[in-house]
Each structure stands twice: as C-alpha cells, then as structure tokens.
Amino acid sequence: MAAIRGRDTCALITGGCTSVSQVSEVSLNGNVAVEDRVSVSVSDHVAVVTLTRPEKHNALDVAMFEAIAGAAARVAVEPGVRAVVLHGEGPSFCSGLDVAGVMASQPSSDALMAPLREAVPNWFQRTAYRWLEVPVPVIVAIHGHCLGGGLQIALAGDVRFATADAKLSVLEVKWGLIPDMAITRTLPRLVGIDVAKELAFTGRIVSGAEAGELGLVTHVVDDPLEAARSLAAEVAGRSPDAVRAMKRLLDESWTGSVQETLRLEADLQLGLLGTPNQLKAVRAGMLKEPAQFTDPS
Numbered sequence: 001m002a003a004i005r006g007r008d009t010c011a012l013i014t015g016g017c018t019s020v021s022q023v024s025e026v027s028l029n030g031n032v033a034v035e036d037r038v039s040v041s042v043s044d045h046v047a048v049v050t051l052t053r054p055e056k057h058n059a060l061d062v063a064m065f066e067a068i069a070g071a072a073a074r075v076a077v078e079p080g081v082r083a084v085v086l087h088g089e090g091p092s093f094c095s096g097l098d099v100a101g102v103m104a105s106q107p108s109s110d111a112l113m114a115p116l117r118e119a120v121p122n123w124f125q126r127t128a129y130r131w132l133e134v135p136v137p138v139i140v141a142i143h144g145h146c147l148g149g150g151l152q153i154a155l156a157g158d159v160r161f162a163t164a165d166a167k168l169s170v171l172e173v174k175w176g177l178i179p180d181m182a183i184t185r186t187l188p189r190l191v192g193i194d195v196a197k198e199l200a201f202t203g204r205i206v207s208g209a210e211a212g213e214l215g216l217v218t219h220v221v222d223d224p225l226e227a228a229r230s231l232a233a234e235v236a237g238r239s240p241d242a243v244r245a246m247k248r249l250l251d252e253s254w255t256g257s258v259q260e261t262l263r264l265e266a267d268l269q270l271g272l273l274g275t276p277n278q279l280k281a282v283r284a285g286m287l288k289e290p291a292q293f294t295d296p297s
Contacts (some may be wrong), residue, residue: 054090
C-alpha cells in the first residue's frame with residue numbers, strides 16, 4: 001500500500017478541498033477494496049448483484065467503479081443466468097461519486113482526466129455501460145439516494161422499481177460537470193429532451209414518486225427489492241432464447257430505420273422458430289404447465 005496525494009485533483013473538481021481536506025493523503029489497497037464492494041449470488045436462474053458499501057451509501061470510489069463494472073461483466077456470461085437484480089445494501093442504492101475517495105486515490109489532475117482520453121466506453125463509462133451490454137434483463141431496485149453516477153448506473157437497467165421517497169438526481173452540475181457515464185445511451189430513451197435538460201441543468205433532486213411520473217423509474221412500490229425479485233423470477237420462467245432476442249430487438253431497434261428494424265425482427269424470429277426452447281414454450285402454453293428450458297451455452 002502506498003500513500004497517494006489527491007489535493008490538486010480535488011481542487012480541479014470542487015474548486016477547493018474544504019470537504020475533503022481530512023483525506024488529502026490516504027492509503028488504498030485496491031485489490032482488497034474491490035472484493036468488498038459488490039457481491040453476486042445466483043439462484044434459480046436469477047443473479048442478485050448487491051452493492052455492499054452501506055456505510056457510505058454505496059458511493060463510487062475507485063474500487064466501487066471497478067467492482068460494479070466487473071459484476072456486470074460476470075453476470076453477462078454467467079451460465080444459466082436469465083435475469084439480474086441490481087440493488088444496494090443499507091440506506092441507499094448509490095449516492096454517486098465519492099469525491100473524497102476518488103480524489104485521494106489520484107496523484108494529479110492529469111491522472112484523473114486520463115481515462116477520459118481512452119477509447120469509449122472509457123473507464124468511467126464502463127461502470128454504467130456494461131449493464132447495457134448484459135444480454136438478459138437487468139432489474140434495478142432503488143431506495144434512499146440514487147444520485148449522479150448512481151442514477152446513471154440505474155438508468156442502464158431495463159426496468160426500475162423505486163420507493164416513493166427515494167431521492168434521484170442528475171447531480172453533476174453541482175460540481176460544474178456534465179453526466180458522462182453513458183447517460184446519452186439511456187436518458188433520451190426514457191424522457192423528453194425538455195425533461196432531460198431541466199434535470200441536468202438544475203441537478204434538482206426528485207422523489208421516487210415524481211421519478212415515476214417523469215419516466216425515470218418504471219414502477220413506484222413499497223419494497224423495490226421484493227418487486228425486482230418477483231419480476232426476475234417471472235422472466236426466468238420464460239424461454240431464455242426469446243427473452244434475449246426480445247432485449248436485443250428493442251435495444252437495437254429503438255432508434256433504427258424502418259428497413260433496419262423490420263429486418264432485425266425477421267432475422268431474430270427466424271433464429272427462434274422451431275428451436276427446442278421455442279417448441280417447449282408452445283407445449284407448455286398448450287398444456288398450461290411450466291417449461292424446462294435449456295440455457296444458451
């Protein structure tokens with residue numbers, strides 16, 4: 001472990017170091033921290049991904065960025081997974097950037113900005129974008145704070161459940177920045193451009209109830225985790241081939257041309273018709289009994 005200075009990087013982001021002066025020099029063991037940040041469990045074809053930094057409201061430090069992206073990469077290829085539930089342990093889903101932690105782990109402002117010059121998706125973007133690449137439905141349970149980068153991760157899910165009193169915000173303007181964790185691939189599909197601009201220009205915090213009205217979340221419920229688990233179980237009972245094809249169809253066709261989207265519909269359907277899982281679905285529907293599907297290899 002080595003002590004790393006982060007004061008000049010902090011000044012770049014916040015205009016000063018008043019709020020993080022106590023951690024202008026820290027020790028960080030990234031390998032241990034990554035292992036402690038996220039847990040993944042798989043049961044009955046559902047992967048449950050839990051952000052496990054509750055004492056910090058699951059705020060995003062370097063280790064959390066790495067762990068969340070790594071969890072998405074894992075469940076994307078995990079055998080037998082047909083749906084994913086993503087949630088946060090403790091009082092919040094994810095309160096956004098841990099300014100103190102990230103600043104303290106970087107030796108200079110140049111080190112902080114280096115990932116922004118990488119090929120996209122860059123290091124920051126991957127933490128959210130990797131969830132868009134998961135081939136099965138990702139269902140997000142939101143409670144407490146879901147701010148900044150935390151909201152951008154949540155928006156990369158396919159379905160979002162939230163409590164009425166959850167707090168959501170596109171918060172980056174507070175730091176004089178823009179949201180840059182793949183929000184251009186998520187928010188425009190959920191709300192009108194006027195709503196997106198108003199939220200981004202102001203950084204105002206909206207309740208889960210208002211988020212439901214705006215379209216940021218899919219359903220407002222008392223127990224988002226239970227609702228997410230229930231939906232994931234229902235999805236896991238469907239043909240995994242059909243569900244994967246459906247997600248691909250909707251993701252790739254949402255803004256495509258008429259020719260591209262109609263061709264994709266036909267191609268995906270041709271890939272499903274007459275396959276073992278499709279025939280099992282038909283038989284199960286006719287007999288009104290559960291099907292025993294075979295998972296993609």
